[in-house]
Amino acid sequence: MARYWLKALVGVMLLGMGTVAPSYALDERAFKQLAAEDNDARIAALNKIVADGDVAVIPLLKELRDGLLGVTAQGQLVTVTDEGVVKDASTGASVNATSDDVQSIVVNNRLRGAIDAALAALRLSAPDRATRLAAAREISTDADEEMLPLIHRALAKETDAEVKNLLAQAEAIIHLKSPDAAARRAAVGVLGQSENPNTRQTLAALLEKRPDGTYAEPDATVRVAAQKAIHAIEQRLIFPRLIGTLFSGLSLGSVLLLTALGLAITFGLMGIINMAHGEMLMIGAYTTYVVQTLFRSYLPGAFDFYLAAAVPAAFLVAALVGIALERGVIRFLYGRPLETLLATWGISLMLIQLVRMLFGAQNVEVANPSWMSGGYALAGGVVLPYNRMVIIVFAALVVAAVWALLSRTRLGLYVRAVTQNRVMADCMGIPTPRIDWLTFGLGSGIAGLGGVALSQIGNVGPDLGQHYIVDTFMVVVLGGVGQLAGTILAALGLGEVNKFLEPYSGAVLGKIIVLVFIILFIQKRPQGLFALKGRTAEA
Amino acid sequence: MRNYGTLSPAKRFAGLVSALVAVLMLMTMAPARAAGTIKVGILHSLSGTMAISETSLKDMALMTIDEINAHGGVLGKKLVPVVVDPASNWPLFAEKARQLLTQDKVAVVFGCWTSVSRKSVLPVFEELNGLLFYPVQYEGEELSQNVFYTGAAPNQQAIPAVEYLMSKDGGGAKRFFLLGTDYVYPRTTNKILRAFLHSKGVADKDIEEVYTPFGHSDYQTIVANIKKFAAGGKTAVISTINGDSNVPFYKELANQGIKATDIPVVAFSVGEEELRGIDTKPLVGQLAAWNYFMSLKNTRNAAFIKEWRAYVKKHNLPGGAKRVTNDPMEATYVGIHMWAQAVKKAGTTKVDAVRKAMAGQTFKAPDGFVLTMDKTNHHLHKPVFIGEVRGDGQFNVVWKTKGPIRAQPWSPYIPGNESKQGL
Numbered sequence: 001m002a003r004y005w006l007k008a009l010v011g012v013m014l015l016g017m018g019t020v021a022p023s024y025a026l027d028e029r030a031f032k033q034l035a036a037e038d039n040d041a042r043i044a045a046l047n048k049i050v051a052d053g054d055v056a057v058i059p060l061l062k063e064l065r066d067g068l069l070g071v072t073a074q075g076q077l078v079t080v081t082d083e084g085v086v087k088d089a090s091t092g093a094s095v096n097a098t099s100d101d102v103q104s105i106v107v108n109n110r111l112r113g114a115i116d117a118a119l120a121a122l123r124l125s126a127p128d129r130a131t132r133l134a135a136a137r138e139i140s141t142d143a144d145e146e147m148l149p150l151i152h153r154a155l156a157k158e159t160d161a162e163v164k165n166l167l168a169q170a171e172a173i174i175h176l177k178s179p180d181a182a183a184r185r186a187a188v189g190v191l192g193q194s195e196n197p198n199t200r201q202t203l204a205a206l207l208e209k210r211p212d213g214t215y216a217e218p219d220a221t222v223r224v225a226a227q228k229a230i231h232a233i234e235q236r237l238i239f240p241r242l243i244g245t246l247f248s249g250l251s252l253g254s255v256l257l258l259t260a261l262g263l264a265i266t267f268g269l270m271g272i273i274n275m276a277h278g279e280m281l282m283i284g285a286y287t288t289y290v291v292q293t294l295f296r297s298y299l300p301g302a303f304d305f306y307l308a309a310a311v312p313a314a315f316l317v318a319a320l321v322g323i324a325l326e327r328g329v330i331r332f333l334y335g336r337p338l339e340t341l342l343a344t345w346g347i348s349l350m351l352i353q354l355v356r357m358l359f360g361a362q363n364v365e366v367a368n369p370s371w372m373s374g375g376y377a378l379a380g381g382v383v384l385p386y387n388r389m390v391i392i393v394f395a396a397l398v399v400a401a402v403w404a405l406l407s408r409t410r411l412g413l414y415v416r417a418v419t420q421n422r423v424m425a426d427c428m429g430i431p432t433p434r435i436d437w438l439t440f441g442l443g444s445g446i447a448g449l450g451g452v453a454l455s456q457i458g459n460v461g462p463d464l465g466q467h468y469i470v471d472t473f474m475v476v477v478l479g480g481v482g483q484l485a486g487t488i489l490a491a492l493g494l495g496e497v498n499k500f501l502e503p504y505s506g507a508v509l510g511k512i513i514v515l516v517f518i519i520l521f522i523q524k525r526p527q528g529l530f531a532l533k534g535r536t537a538e539a
Numbered sequence: 540m541r542n543y544g545t546l547s548p549a550k551r552f553a554g555l556v557s558a559l560v561a562v563l564m565l566m567t568m569a570p571a572r573a574a575g576t577i578k579v580g581i582l583h584s585l586s587g588t589m590a591i592s593e594t595s596l597k598d599m600a601l602m603t604i605d606e607i608n609a610h611g612g613v614l615g616k617k618l619v620p621v622v623v624d625p626a627s628n629w630p631l632f633a634e635k636a637r638q639l640l641t642q643d644k645v646a647v648v649f650g651c652w653t654s655v656s657r658k659s660v661l662p663v664f665e666e667l668n669g670l671l672f673y674p675v676q677y678e679g680e681e682l683s684q685n686v687f688y689t690g691a692a693p694n695q696q697a698i699p700a701v702e703y704l705m706s707k708d709g710g711g712a713k714r715f716f717l718l719g720t721d722y723v724y725p726r727t728t729n730k731i732l733r734a735f736l737h738s739k740g741v742a743d744k745d746i747e748e749v750y751t752p753f754g755h756s757d758y759q760t761i762v763a764n765i766k767k768f769a770a771g772g773k774t775a776v777i778s779t780i781n782g783d784s785n786v787p788f789y790k791e792l793a794n795q796g797i798k799a800t801d802i803p804v805v806a807f808s809v810g811e812e813e814l815r816g817i818d819t820k821p822l823v824g825q826l827a828a829w830n831y832f833m834s835l836k837n838t839r840n841a842a843f844i845k846e847w848r849a850y851v852k853k854h855n856l857p858g859g860a861k862r863v864t865n866d867p868m869e870a871t872y873v874g875i876h877m878w879a880q881a882v883k884k885a886g887t888t889k890v891d892a893v894r895k896a897m898a899g900q901t902f903k904a905p906d907g908f909v910l911t912m913d914k915t916n917h918h919l920h921k922p923v924f925i926g927e928v929r930g931d932g933q934f935n936v937v938w939k940t941k942g943p944i945r946a947q948p949w950s951p952y953i954p955g956n957e958s959k960q961g962l
């Protein structure tokens with residue numbers, strides 16, 4: 001009971017209606033109707049509640065939307081707490097019933113959309129600008145006639161230009177249904193200012209032909225105005241869409257880069273055809289999963305920051321597996337590429353089966369931390385997802401770190417020396433076997449980092465690495481074996497080309513075109529984009 | 540440069556592998572000598588891409604066989620499962636099927652998930668007159684003497700789902716984005732749906748068909764295109780994406796802010812099991828059409844789930860308490876029980892007699908209805924449910940048929956099918 005009142009109070013206070021005491025003198029009948037069988041009746045009831053404009057119903061509507069409300073055999077609206085206690089939905093008083101007696105109210109998409117719009121309408125007078133803006137945005141494409149008084153009231157009080165603009169659009173949407181052609185024409189004019197693709201959808205509906213040959217919009221001048229408005233909206237959408245495509249190309253490129261960078265070191269620099277590279281990605285992703293699970297059970301408060309722990313953990317685990325692989329198998333096979341290929345392929349199968357035995361054949365769930373969910377909305381409904389932005393930044397950081405390590409540290413100097421001329425490096429007193437396993441560990445560790453990134457956008461399953469192995473080899477070969485800069489350019493280039501081709505050719509054909517392009521390119525330039533200049537000894 | 544002697548690790552490795560193979564062969568041969576038993580084959584991928592979906596079907600089949608054995612078996616004999624792993628490799632399915640029928644001499648095979656694997660084993664079953672029970676919803680356009688289909692035909696899943704989307708409660712969709720994995724099931728289903736949509740007056744410009752390769756994981760462009768397409772009118776997405784590509788697809792939808800209330804996505808291959816790998820909160824309201832949901836409330840289903848949970852616990856299966864039941868698992872369960880009933884009725888496991896006895900078999904299924912095997916077309920009469928995803932990865936049923944409906948494996952929406960209704 002106390003919990004409920006507190007919640008209601010907080011809700012009301014948030015809305016700045018502190019002057020009004022939290023009262024639940026709600027229209028009982030309208031609320032009972034919300035549990036009706038027929039969705040039309042429920043939406044009518046909802047509209048009646050909205051027309052009353054009482055903000056005190058917001059918590060109740062939220063519970064309804066989230067499917068927490070139920071109804072008893074007597075038709076009483078109730079909520080069931082986590083402990084299984086049944087409470088009256090509007091008063092919070094305990095009800096003498098068990099949770100088995102409660103039939104939960106199923107809310108479908110249509111009703112959920114109506115509830116969202118109703119909630120937005122009720123929030124239009126909130127003191128917080130962000131809340132008002134979100135509410136106005138919600139109803140600007142989805143307003144109902146019953147909301148008109150609320151919108152008018154909000155418009156009269158509103159000072160913020162952006163919110164005002166959205167409210168005017170909401171009003172215009174309602175006026176589109178007006179019987180007066182002039183009012184409709186004016187509404188279409190207002191809607192032409194919109195940047196929302198949903199508004200375009202509403203306008204397009206006016207131009208639709210019914211089966212009997214008449215138009216949805218009877219007045220020809222309104223139709224012409226609608227056509228113009230649609231054109232104006234589309235013009236405004238071109239630029240954000242281009243940004244969206246560029247961004248998704250960059251994002252795909254950064255994923256390719258993260259997965260291929262480790263291989264650029266093990267295959268590119270060391271010349272090892274490591275078919276188990278994909279499994280290093282997989283191990284990185286599974287490490288992320290394990291870290292996430294640990295955080296969930298032991299540090300639930302810090303769950304949003306589990307990635308900070310997962311990144312070094314994944315690097316270490318993958319690097320250790322890589323070092324074990326190098327020491328245990330690969331070092332016996334240097335200079336025998338075919339056998340290396342077969343042995344590492346066998347190891348990749350073993351690693352897959354091992355993970356399958358430990359974690360099961362099913363994919364495991366890796367949740368995005370809350371700050372990585374959602375996206376930044378550009379104009380025109382183009383959204384740049386946060387998780388992809390983070391991955392782009394992460395890829396840039398990893399590249400910078402690898403570059404610094406290879407060109408600014410002694411280890412990097414040794415690595416370059418050994419890969420360029422092993423015999424000479426040996427003669428100079430560089431401990432080549434140690435450099436070998438360190439380099440291989442570094443490459444594998446970076447693949448582990450790639451696995452962390454992949455876990456945030458895709459599936460984590462035993463087969464994860466298999467999907468990427470071909471792509472990563474493609475990137476490294478295209479970039480030019482032995483060149484990090486080439487790998488970077490190849491990854492980003494492939495990403496952008498892929499994304500610009502995809503809308504025209506489809507995903508399947510797009511992939512084929514890219515492959516054909518690479519084959520032709522390699523025919524013409526077998527050394528890849530960048531070739532090592534000067535003397536290079538074969539390892 | 541380095542020489543570590545002539546001792547080749549590859550040779551040692553080869554010895555180990557051949558020893559392993561020998562042991563494995565012995566293991567599969569062993570039950571062949573047991574007497575007073577009936578052998579049944581289980582042909583599901585336990586590794587590779589499809590392992591995500593098919594592993595649970597193998598587990599469910601073993602559970603059902605345990606259950607039948609606990610009640611005295613069939614014809615006084617215990618059922619002995621022979622489990623093989625075709626490893627998501629379509630030609631290997633045919634090879635393993637042949638092995639089950641000729642070497643192990645199983646009475647019946649329960650198996651396959653993808654249509655391409657079923658197409659691959661079909662000639663083997665027809666040649667050797669074997670019996671296959673196929674438990675997954677599929678595209679139809681097939682009817683074999685040697686197969687019983689316990690999953691849905693298009694009119695028991697795809698068509699009701701599209702009808703729902705066009706209804707007022709489903710959002711009144713006017714434009715349709717058909718998105719699928721590039722192989723026979725999505726392409727045939729979409730061909731049927733396109734013809735169906737035409738019959739409902741939807742023009743070609745309002746239908747977009749897009750395919751992605753198996754295992755595709757970058758859905759940025761496709762989701763952006765869905766948004767663009769939706770700007771032209773109320774849109775619904777019909778997804779026939781199969782396997783684990785669904786996870787990146789739904790993640791991208793959520794991140795790009797597409798809500799089910801704006802653009803609903805109805806999926807034909809996404810069930811409780813597939814949602815286990817996803818954070819479902821952003822997906823609330825997205826739709827799936829099936830003939831069974833774990834969340835169905837009836838006593839038969841409660842018992843079914845209880846039995847499954849106990850089985851998972853007893854055998855300590857991976858996933859433990861998080862394991863769920865889903866539609867193809869229910870279809871597997873129903874199929875095995877119906878086969879056992881048919882064997883009892885026929886008094887023998889001979890394929891021709893069992894086939895005859897299967898016609899008109901009934902079984903009280905976990906979906907709450909008594910399902911009937913059609914007398915002529917080898918398909919079950921099934922009810923159709925449409926569910927919306929809940930925050931906990933289960934489904935709320937928002938629409939259902941009044942009762943089981945008869946399958947139309949030859950869709951009337953494909954020209955030339957009018958005459959092909961029975962066997």
